[in-house]
Amino acid sequence: MLTDECLAHLARRDWLTDGPLNELIASYLQALRARRYAGRTIGAYLRCIAHFSYWMREEGLTAAKIDRALIERFLRHHLPVCTCPQPCRSVVCEMRAALHHLLPLLPEAYREPTTKDPIAAELERYGNHLRHTCGLAPPTCSYRIHHVGAFLAGRFGSGVPEIGLLTAADIDAFLNGLATRWKPASRNLICASLRSYLRFRAMQGDDTGVLSATLPRIANWPRRHPPKVLSEVELEHFLQAFDLTDPVGLRDYAIARCLLDLGLRGDEAAYLTLEAIDWPNGIVTLHRTKSQHVQQLPLPVQTGEALARYLRHGRPQTASRALFIRHRAPFGVPLTVAAIRNAMNRAFVRCGLADRFCNTHVLRRSMATRLQKSGVPIKEIADLLRHRDLNTARVYARVDLERLRAVALPWPGSES
Structure with a gap:
């Protein structure tokens, strides 16, 4: 009945009822309502998929043909030259959002096995190696796969990647093309990704010793400057930039306290669940960390108060067990790392610090710097930040300039 009421207001309802998406309409509406989309949004999305259904019918396509490639073909090639009868919805961003909700609803019987291109298949094997053999964190796997994919696509196009055909000149050409767009630290990361891939290929029996030796170690001095951190005054302004009378403000303030007081990375905050907080004992358990180890941290009082x-x-009110979730449709969806980063960046804008600070990592660095200035040993700071290498945390010893001046020896020949 509800489905009929929604369709009754559509000018092009016959495009849905007489098209290839007819059997998916009811489940599509149910999915949108479950995520508490507004009625106007549901109506707009129905008009979007009605346009998509009409185009599929004109192209002679069935629901079994729907995949991401078909949706991209519709968005990139049909919409710019669309001549479908009016009225029809054609806003690209709205169409993309509407069709994004369509893919998970396709029954398994509709899904046709797609043949992956050779490079995609190779990257999938490499990704499995990184995750299951090396035990790397998902973000690390993601950027390594991205870098290697760009290299292989640039060298082999859509063909089969044959390692035996690679030469040192191919690697030099790829890295030289990045020199004008990437900083030295980023180019070093790309070299590390290629070196990791060549090790993977060596495990498959390929001779990659010469190629690995040609990968340069790009000069970079990441610790030549002290880390950029918020001063006490700036930190106070930042924490006052959240509206604690608004639910979104309460959420973003709680996120800021977790980043600042616990030294969490953005993805660690995104993966927090309700079960991660042991309220009676004041402990936060991190199940998704960069080192892939379960770790526990003490819960400071001010952080606990913000979370409570x-x-x-x-x-x-939602069935989701994620701690930080969306406050707009789709409800019940955990915040992504990008959403947490954007929330902190908006706070930097509100307090007038956007020209100096951005992202979430500056809060983690600020926490470490405050601990160092209060006399906490570097080893304890490294443990709290979950650094496996103590040298990674030593950079914070260079921030307290006043204490460094107190221990500095006079220059030979200078006046004492």
Whole structure:
């Protein structure tokens, strides 16, 4: 009945009822309502998929043909030259959002096995090696796969990647093309990704010793400057930039306290669940960390108060167990790392610090710097930040310039 009511308001309802998406309409509406989309949004999305259904019918396509490639073909090649009868919805960003909700609803019987191109298949094997053999964190696997994919696509196009055909000149050409767009630290990461891939190929029996030796170690001095951190005054302004009378403000403030007081990375905050907090004992358990180890941290009082205020007065009612979730449709969806980063960046804009700071890592660095200035040993800071290498945390010893001046020896020949 509800489906009929929604379709009754569509000018082009016959495009849905008489098209290849007819059997998916009811489940599509149910999925949107479950995520608490507004009625106007549901109507707009129905008009979008009606246009898509009409185009599929004109092309002689069935629901079994729907995949991401077909959706991209519709968005990139049909919409710019669309001559479908009016009225029809044609806003690209809206169409993409509407069709994004369509893919998960396709029954398994509709899904046709797609043949992956050779490079995609190779990257899948490499990704499995990184995740299951090397045990690397998902973000590390993602950027390594991205870098290697760009290299292989640039050398082999859509063909089969044959390692025996690679030469040192291919690697030089690829890295030289990055020199004008990437900083030395980023180019070193790309070299590390290629070196990792060549090790993977060596495990498959390929001779990659010469290629690995040609990968340069690009000069870079990441610790030539002290880390950029917020001063006490700037930190106070930043924490006052959240509206604690608004549910979203309560959520973003709780996120900021986790990043600042616990030294969490953005993805660690995104993966927090309700079960991660042991309230009676004041412990936060991190199940998704960069080192892939479960780790526990003490829960400071001010952080616990911010989280409790958010859970009691700000968090929407939802079945999701994620701690930080969306406050707009689709409800019940955990915040992504990008959403957390954007929330902190908006706070930097509100407090007038956007010209100096951005991203979430500056809060983690600020926490480490405050601990160092208060006399906490570097080893304890490294443990709290979950650094496996103590040298990674030593950079914070260079921030307290006043204490460094106190231990500095006079220059030979200078006046004492």
